[in-house]
Amino acid sequence: MEKSTDTSLYMRINEQDKAALEQLYDRYEKILFSFLYKMLEDRELAEEALQEVFIKIWRGKGVYDESKGKFTSWLFRMAQNTAIDLIRKHKKPTVPIEEAAQMSSNDAPVDQQVEWQEKKGQIETAVQRLSAEQQKMIDLFYFKGHTHETIADMCDIPLGTVKSRIRLALKKLKISLHGMQERGAYDD
Amino acid sequence: MTNMDCDRLIDYLNGTLSANEIQQFEKHMETCTECQEIVEATGELPYLADPVEPPAGMKARILSNVFEEEHEHDTPASALNPAMSPIPLRKKSSKAQQMWKPLIAAVLLASLLGNAYAFMQLSDQQAVQETAIQSVELQPTETFSGTATAAMFEEEGSVNLVVQADQLAELDAAQVYQVWLINDGKPIPAGAFSPNPNGEGASYYQLESNSDEWDTIAITLEPKTGNELPEGEVVLSSEI
Numbered sequence: 187m188e189k190s191t192d193t194s195l196y197m198r199i200n201e202q203d204k205a206a207l208e209q210l211y212d213r214y215e216k217i218l219f220s221f222l223y224k225m226l227e228d229r230e231l232a233e234e235a236l237q238e239v240f241i242k243i244w245r246g247k248g249v250y251d252e253s254k255g256k257f258t259s260w261l262f263r264m265a266q267n268t269a270i271d272l273i274r275k276h277k278k279p280t281v282p283i284e285e286a287a288q289m290s291s292n293d294a295p296v297d298q299q300v301e302w303q304e305k306k307g308q309i310e311t312a313v314q315r316l317s318a319e320q321q322k323m324i325d326l327f328y329f330k331g332h333t334h335e336t337i338a339d340m341c342d343i344p345l346g347t348v349k350s351r352i353r354l355a356l357k358k359l360k361i362s363l364h365g366m367q368e369r370g371a372y373d374d
Numbered sequence: 375m376t377n378m379d380c381d382r383l384i385d386y387l388n389g390t391l392s393a394n395e396i397q398q399f400e401k402h403m404e405t406c407t408e409c410q411e412i413v414e415a416t417g418e419l420p421y422l423a424d425p426v427e428p429p430a431g432m433k434a435r436i437l438s439n440v441f442e443e444e445h446e447h448d449t450p451a452s453a454l455n456p457a458m459s460p461i462p463l464r465k466k467s468s469k470a471q472q473m474w475k476p477l478i479a480a481v482l483l484a485s486l487l488g489n490a491y492a493f494m495q496l497s498d499q500q501a502v503q504e505t506a507i508q509s510v511e512l513q514p515t516e517t518f519s520g521t522a523t524a525a526m527f528e529e530e531g532s533v534n535l536v537v538q539a540d541q542l543a544e545l546d547a548a549q550v551y552q553v554w555l556i557n558d559g560k561p562i563p564a565g566a567f568s569p570n571p572n573g574e575g576a577s578y579y580q581l582e583s584n585s586d587e588w589d590t591i592a593i594t595l596e597p598k599t600g601n602e603l604p605e606g607e608v609v610l611s612s613e614i
């Protein structure tokens with residue numbers, strides 16, 4: 187079977203093609219669910235968020251076109267925003283995530299697994315190059331969905347500088363990711 | 375280089391901008407490489423997540439809810455007007471339905487729920503028509519790697535059974551996965567399917583019966599279609 191690009195699937199979905207939505211679902215179920223679970227630390231909430239994401243896509247809320255960059259960035263941002271909404275709505279108490287370990291599995295299609303593992307390795311290395319404080323800020327900001335006010339509190343830094351510090355952390359992440367991707371290209 | 379617009383990046387990523395502000399910021403990104411690249415890099419962060427197994431039946435639930443949203447928008451008019459849909463269990467065919475690919479059980483389920491909804495709207499005498507939906511996960515036998523879930527719901531006098539399976543091994547041309555409902559050791563056939571190239575299969579079956587007449591659901595691998603009694607091995611089963 188020919189593999190459709192994300193963009194062509196997205197265009198078919200805009201024409202209310204249910205099979206295209208199902209294909210997109212299959213392609214990203216695992217990474218999205220795992221990501222939402224990492225953010226929400228609750229399986230039911232993660233499912234709720236995932237459903238919300240696909241309802242938004244199906245109803246054409248939020249428009250993607252290639253000028254907005256990679257489709258996955260757009261999709262993940264929508265998922266991340268949806269999860270943040272849920273976090274803020276539920277005022278979710280933080281729960282330990284030990285159970286995650288025993289639930290982890292690897293039955294996604296092999297090519298997706300490989301891609302995921304590769305990217306995970308890259309991004310992990312990039313994150314490790316940040317200072318401990320920068321790592322913490324990205325976690326609090328991106329995965330925990332805290333506002334910059336809360337982060338100022340938690341990291342004990344002046345409110346006026348939080349945004350620029352988060353920006354700096356993300357910028358360093360970007361630079362180190364780019365560095366690795368370029369080196370990767372030369373290695374090949 | 376950091377101007378007012380760049381300052382909005384963090385709010386953009388944190389989901390605190392209004393729709394209007396989002397548009398403005400996206401316009402800004404078209405000309406600001408740095409903001410653009412930071413947003414792209416952020417888009418790699420989800421890969422940090424450890425793989426987590428989704429809950430059983432999640433796909434069917436989510437897809438049926440996604441498509442159900444649409445039913446709520448486009449069916450009430452006919453559902454509320456009995457003259458327009460004289461047969462409660464048959465919905466007028468729509469363009470959307472013609473586009474449905476076979477074997478998408480989730481979609482099928484959405485359609486059935488849509489019908490049940492129309493049906494409820496029509497039966498005034500039984501204003502509160504309970505549509506009990508029971509969903510079970512079938513357990514594979516030791517040597518079988520596939521999984522399946524079955525959803526069952528009742529309408530007056532009949533039972534609708536939707537089975538969705540995945541990770542199925544390929545079959546020989548004549549073989550088929552056969553669904554059975556069993557009462558006290560006596561099986562009756564209740565739908566059959568063959569896997570598609572992605573190893574997924576689904577069936578839908580409606581029978582005149584009550585759901586509490588059955589104690590077990592099972593799927594066997596039959597050497598041919600149309601068997602009235604199981605010949606092959608049970609591969610998946612569950613009590614109901």
Ligand SMILES: [Zn+2]
Binds near residue numbers: 379380402406408409
């Ligand atoms: Zn900028």
